[in-house]
Amino acid sequence: MAKVFIYPATSLILSDLVARFNHKPLGAALGIRERIQTAGIDSPPLQITPEEPKRGLKYAAVEVPSGVRGRMAIYGPLIEEAEAAVIVTDADLAFGCMGCARTDELILFSLRQSGIPILELKYPTSDEEGIRFVAAIKKFLTGLPDGGEA
Amino acid sequence: MSQKVRIAQLSCGPEYSGVQKEIYDAAEAVGAEIFFPDIALADVERAVEGFGLDVRSADLKLMIARGMALVDGKVDADGVFIGTCFRCAEAAIVRNELRRYIPGHSKLPVVSYSFTERTTSGTLLTRMEALTTIARRRALLAREEQTGITMGVDSGSSTTKAVVMKDNEIAGTGWHPTTEVLKSADSAVSDALEMAGVTREDLQAIGTTGYGRFLVGKHLEADLIQEELTVNSKGAVYLADHQHGTSTVIDIGGMDNKAISVIDGIPGTFTMGGICAGASGRFLEMTAKRLGVDITELGPLAMKGLGRNVPMNSYCIVFGTQSLVNALAAGSSREDVAAAACHSVAEQVFEQQLQEIDIKEPVIMVGGTSLIEGLVYAMGQLLQTEVVVPPHSQYIGAVGSALLASGFVKGE
Numbered sequence: 224m225a226k227v228f229i230y231p232a233t234s235l236i237l238s239d240l241v242a243r244f245n246h247k248p249l250g251a252a253l254g255i256r257e258r259i260q261t262a263g264i265d266s267p268p269l270q271i272t273p274e275e276p277k278r279g280l281k282y283a284a285v286e287v288p289s290g291v292r293g294r295m296a297i298y299g300p301l302i303e304e305a306e307a308a309v310i311v312t313d314a315d316l317a318f319g320c321m322g323c324a325r326t327d328e329l330i331l332f333s334l335r336q337s338g339i340p341i342l343e344l345k346y347p348t349s350d351e352e353g354i355r356f357v358a359a360i361k362k363f364l365t366g367l368p369d370g371g372e373a
Numbered sequence: 374m375s376q377k378v379r380i381a382q383l384s385c386g387p388e389y390s391g392v393q394k395e396i397y398d399a400a401e402a403v404g405a406e407i408f409f410p411d412i413a414l415a416d417v418e419r420a421v422e423g424f425g426l427d428v429r430s431a432d433l434k435l436m437i438a439r440g441m442a443l444v445d446g447k448v449d450a451d452g453v454f455i456g457t458c459f460r461c462a463e464a465a466i467v468r469n470e471l472r473r474y475i476p477g478h479s480k481l482p483v484v485s486y487s488f489t490e491r492t493t494s495g496t497l498l499t500r501m502e503a504l505t506t507i508a509r510r511r512a513l514l515a516r517e518e519q520t521g522i523t524m525g526v527d528s529g530s531s532t533t534k535a536v537v538m539k540d541n542e543i544a545g546t547g548w549h550p551t552t553e554v555l556k557s558a559d560s561a562v563s564d565a566l567e568m569a570g571v572t573r574e575d576l577q578a579i580g581t582t583g584y585g586r587f588l589v590g591k592h593l594e595a596d597l598i599q600e601e602l603t604v605n606s607k608g609a610v611y612l613a614d615h616q617h618g619t620s621t622v623i624d625i626g627g628m629d630n631k632a633i634s635v636i637d638g639i640p641g642t643f644t645m646g647g648i649c650a651g652a653s654g655r656f657l658e659m660t661a662k663r664l665g666v667d668i669t670e671l672g673p674l675a676m677k678g679l680g681r682n683v684p685m686n687s688y689c690i691v692f693g694t695q696s697l698v699n700a701l702a703a704g705s706s707r708e709d710v711a712a713a714a715c716h717s718v719a720e721q722v723f724e725q726q727l728q729e730i731d732i733k734e735p736v737i738m739v740g741g742t743s744l745i746e747g748l749v750y751a752m753g754q755l756l757q758t759e760v761v762v763p764p765h766s767q768y769i770g771a772v773g774s775a776l777l778a779s780g781f782v783k784g785e
Contacts, residue, residue: 256414257413257414257415258413259409259411259412259414259417259435262382262384262387262388262393263384263386263388263389263431263435264414264431264432265432266388267388270391270393270394271388271389271390271391271393272391273390273391273392275389275490276389276489276490277490286460288386288460288461288464289390289391289458289459289488289489289490290385290386290389290390290458290461291386291389291458293389293390294389297389316414316417316418316431321431322386322389322430322431322432322435323385323386323389323432324428324429324430324433327429
């Protein structure tokens with residue numbers, strides 16, 4: 224079993240796919256709802272305190288906005304823990320999304336710098352692309368240590 | 374208990390900055406409630422396309438969609454709070470454009486703020502209070518004449534001012550440095566009453582404003598305790614005799630600066646800065662002290678000098694003062710140094726605050742610093758307009774309070 228970071232971290236579909244192939248998904252475990260009645264699209268379920276942006280200083284300098292550092296306080300340790308990553312770019316909001324594009328840039332950069340195996344895919348826009356999309360993820364996850372359908 | 378004022382929050386980053394609770398607390402403290410306009414995910418991209426600002430952050434897209442829903446009347450609110458992370462350029466663009474778009478297309482009052490993890494509810498309190506005042510006290514803010522005998526007290530960070538008004542005229546004034554808040558207020562009140570030739574018992578209503586408004590208001594058993602954004606706007610257009618139409622009010626205070634875009638005496642958009650002392654009246658006080666003149670002499674001195682002859686390499690109150698000291702040591706005249714200090718403060722307010730509101734003429738400068746003519750001149754040069762300084766401009770908060778308090782005179 225490998226620890227696989229998923230991006231967008233809020234994608235329940237990616238989280239489910241990773242778990243189906245016997246790995247541990249590292250993400251936010253947040254569902255994106257059809258209606259948004261919270262402060263942000265990826266609002267955290269628990270109150271984050273002003274301490275989180277300070278902890279985030281490990282991943283981003285003080286001139287980086289506090290919202291980025293607060294997110295990095297959560298995702299930074301997960302990236303450090305990750306043994307592989309699946310990244311889906313240009314995703315539809317409903318597939319899963321992160322509220323802050325600047326954090327996205329830093330997360331993707333950190334993952335690419337980490338040296339772990341990474342599968343990067345564009346979000347599919349047709350049925351055919353969708354089939355190839357799932358097949359590529361399946362192949363990647365199966366190839367990871369102890370990977371296989373659960 | 375009166376119904377809570379509903380403030381729509383449009384924001385990016387407050388939860389992950391750890392300050393959402395502070396926003397809730399500030400709203401709660403002034404009898405308001407924060408809510409997030411309910412938006413369908415499917416509508417977000419459509420709204421962003423309609424708005425025409427192509428941003429990448431999903432929460433900024435959500436802000437735009439929510440702003441448009443408020444303007445379109447799909448969501449009801451009494452006011453709007455726009456907040457984004459400090460130092461985020463993408464968010465600053467969205468915040469700015471929404472701050473222009475919402476008042477431009479609706480009657481909703483808007484306040485915006487860029488926060489860090491250090492932002493507290495106390496920092497947001499006056500802004501939230503102004504939003505609720507505009508929503509809740511529109512009828513009171515529409516008052517154009519003072520009636521009866523009323524008193525206004527402005528308990529500011531540097532000075533405490535009191536004004537007694539009688540039948541739409543200023544009858545007495547009092548002005549004391551703020552040391553012990555209540556003692557300073559009592560002294561200012563005592564002077565104002567004596568000058569007006571009336572006693573406390575003659576007063577039909579009392580209003581308080583400024584930093585110490587709650588403490589002084591309780592002490593004086595005030596009828597009206599109200600933040601300085603709405604009070605100063607009202608006082609400014611009243612004293613400048615420009616109660617109708619648009620105007621811009623600038624108040625460079627001892628601890629913070631206010632820039633308010635006013636429509637018919639009521640703030641539309643406003644900013645309140647208070648992070649940097651180099652942009653405050655305090656810097657001018659320090660300059661006057663260094664030059665060995667009284668603060669009242671700084672303005673005339675500055676008018677005789679040329680600010681551009683003195684290199685100012687920093688806006689910081691410490692390093693800025695150092696620049697002035699260096700200039701004096703290098704042979705610059707005191708007049709040039711005084712002018713440079715005035716220009717530095719005006720330029721900083723111009724660059725950091727006045728860009729955040731729509732400047733509409735007349736531009737009215739108020740507060741104690743409006744008596745420093747070098748500062749008023751520098752602001753006029755930067756804005757390329759003639760700045761109006763109404764009579765009694767240093768008593769602006771006290772006058773506004775006395776005027777609005779007359780709404781509480783019995784029989785009104």
